[in-house]
Amino acid sequence: MKKLLQVWDEALAYLNENPDQGAIIATAVGSSAEELATAFDGVHLFAGR
Numbered sequence: 001m002k003k004l005l006q007v008w009d010e011a012l013a014y015l016n017e018n019p020d021q022g023a024i025i026a027t028a029v030g031s032s033a034e035e036l037a038t039a040f041d042g043v044h045l046f047a048g049r
Helices: 002-017 019-029 033-038
Strands: none
Touching: 002 019, 019 033
């Protein structure tokens, strides 16, 4: 589970640092870049302890 959370954080950081890449990701999931830009707003992952 730790690895999943690490990769998730890395992916979101990459997307935030490279917003132009959002269009590529959006196309892959059948969305627009504008929709993808806000797709993860408010999403929080909690790790169990």
